[in-house]
Amino acid sequence: MPNQTLSPPRETKPRHILFTGGGSAGHVTVNTALIPTLLERGWKVSYIGSKNGIEKQLVSRLTGVDYYGISTGKLRRYIDLENVKDPFRVVKGVFQAYRLIRGLKPDVLFSKGGFVSVPVVIGAWLNRVPVIIHESDLTPGLANRIAGPFAKRICITFAETAKHIKGDKAVHVGPIIRNELRNGSAWKGIKWCKFTPGKPVLLIMGGSLGSQRINETIRRNVAELTRAYQIIHICGKGELDASCEGIPGYRQYEYIHDELADALACTDLVISRAGSNSIFEFLALCKPMLLIPLSKEASRGDQILNAESFRQSGYCEVLQEEELTDEVFLSRLARLYGNRDAIKDRMRQHGQEDAVSRLIALIMEQGESADAVL
Structure with missing residues (x-):
């Protein structure tokens, strides 16, 4: 019987998730609630935020997360001279995010919102990376309204929020509570x-x-x-x-x-x-x-x-x-x-929902769908 050379077992590439969101702690806490569970499950975790925002401070406290800063504007609702410069910062941020994501090759992007998230969501969409958005408030914020058309799913905390979201993208997951x-x-x-x-x-x-x-x-x-x-x-x-x-x-x-x-x-x-x-x-x-x-x-x-x-x-x-x-x-x-x-x-008497498990399942589902596309 001829000798057979056995091929070494094929290495399984770890799943890779990219997070974004910032400008305030509220646009980061959901991300930091999810990240430890994904790390425990063997996922590679990266984060794109602003260069000096609060998100960098909060994410830097976590081990095992690679952080990347990009240029970003601010979505103001008042008159300010900086409003003239901000569109150029956002465009620059889109190019930076696009190049980063092209190199990182994540399986899925999870966005919590805030002004920094818009260029990252667009950069992911341009790279054909599935995007999941999370909206905490009863009505979607400005950043999430801009980013919504580029997302596969929009996760909501209040069930009533679904009526503010076009199409069938809304998924009610309930509130995210840090364990x-x-x-x-x-x-x-x-x-x-x-x-x-x-x-x-x-x-x-x-x-x-x-x-x-x-x-x-x-x-x-x-x-x-x-x-x-x-x-x-x-x-x-x-x-x-x-x-x-x-x-x-x-x-x-x-x-x-x-x-x-x-x-x-x-x-x-x-x-x-x-x-x-x-x-x-x-x-x-x-x-x-x-x-x-x-x-x-x-x-x-x-x-x-x-x-x-x-x-x-x-x-x-x-x-x-x-x-x-x-x-x-x-x-x-x-x-x-x-x-x-x-x-x-x-x-x-308020029912406690396991929103973290729901989101993790949705992230894994979108990651698998990315494999099917590729």
Whole structure:
């Protein structure tokens, strides 16, 4: 019998996913919730964002992710001289993204939105890479409306969002909750903040960039607030106030990373903007909320819609920014505290959806369809 030379087993190329999204933490947190699971499953993970945006800061904390920065403009809704330059930056970003993606050869692109995502989505489409978009808010943002025609699927958090999306691209997956937030320790949070056990804890979050209006309101009323609460104030980059240092029961931070799960675990009430990612995480953790959504003058009004949806479900109190006076603020906070047990009961009845598994399955499906095309 003639000798037969056995061919070495064929090496299987690992799946490769490219992420994009940025401009604010809300356009990154869904990505960072998915990335660890994909890495555990052996996927190669790359990320394209802006050269110096918050997405670079947040993604750099993850191991095993290659980050690439490109030129990007900003999709403003107000008059600014930079608006003249931004279209050229976006075009430059498209060319940069196209070349990067041509070299990286990912199986699929997952976009969370934000102004940086538009050139990346277009670059992926030009390279025939399947695109999945995720929309957190009740109505699609400007970046996702521009990128939508280039996508295979648009994943939505609110079922009602489907009526705002043309064709049959919408896939309702529900809210994405970061797993690590479910594992916080209230005792570790109290210890880290050097708080007294038993006294209620109030957490203030003005978004990743902070909210000057909310920060000012808290600090004007800090003496009265600390009589009733211990305060964790996440105020945004560059927004620390040296005059508030040393106030008993008040802790201020620009941003909280590793300790966020513990800080949330020890929290009784939350004051927050109404970005979808954050409020669904508070809902999952059963944290009654006072929501102060961005006004229509400062946004497209998506946070107002998010907050109203949660108010109708009985998960929060809502205070519009135009109503934000010290008296109304303190009154609304007191009402929230008085109703906290009933609110938490309603929150517990909210069904917890496994949105991460749904998204992972969709990503794998699109990756396989890319193989079929190639």
